[in-house]
Amino acid sequence: MKLYYAPGACSLSPHIALHEAGLAHELVKVDLRAKKTESGGDFTEINPKGQVPALELDNGELLTEGPVILQMIADTATDKHLAPPAGSSERYRLQEWLNFITTELHKNFSPLFQPVIPDDVKTFFKDRLMGKFKYIDGKLAGHDYLMGKAFTVADGYLFVMLSWADRMNFDLSGLPNLVAYKARIAARPNVQAALKMEGLLKAA
Structure with a gap:
């Protein structure tokens, strides 16, 4: 490949x-x-x-x-075991996370990388993204990964979004579950x- x-x-x-x-x-x-x-x-x-x-x-x-x-x-x-079996209810949960990350996080980051977009517009999108991160922080309570105890491909995708948040100077310190999660993913050898x-x- x-x-x-x-x-x-x-x-x-x-x-x-x-x-x-x-x-x-x-x-x-x-x-x-x-x-x-x-x-x-x-x-x-x-x-x-x-x-x-x-x-x-x-x-x-x-x-x-x-x-x-x-x-x-x-x-x-x-x-x-990077994804649940196709057709299983857990696979649809994985797809739910992948769709959330790609539409609610990934695409909302796009304006922040555009120098021609005014700062007040960027602030709007940063605030929107913070709301999404707060939602994920709540969902991670008591879980190592998005799907529970097992790492899946959705976790690698969310990790990239959290890396972008670092680049854009997001303050995620008030989201302890998300901060611990990011460190957990970053420590993986792969x-x-x-x-x-x-x-x-x-x-x-």
Whole structure:
């Protein structure tokens, strides 16, 4: 498999999942502004959406959209239990979390990365995001991970959103469950491996 990524972007989520799944993969860095791969190729010829993540499968097909890629990775390595079995009630709970993260967190972060958007508008979106984080903090009470005791691909996705919150100077100190959760995910060896490969964590 070949993962097209940009360091620290939402593509970090499937990158973490690939490590957790133990699946062999190649990384191709993408300049999202120039829409160029690290070799100078036109990324839009690979993915017309011009976005990461994009995962090239071993059969040559290209899969896009993070939540879908995450589930495909989990289903390719069922022995790692990164997602409940397809069709189970727990699988729908996982999909519920993935949809919440992608619509209520991921997309609400987008305006914060745009320099042309006024500060008062950014404040509106930061306040909205804080409300979502407070909701998650409540749901994490008594739980190690979003689905309970087991790490799933949704946890890697939420970890990336929490990393973005750090970059945007969110004060999450009043959300102890979420703070402890982020530290728990960050300590996972496979998460650290993905961070190091993207240049986001210095090698020891």
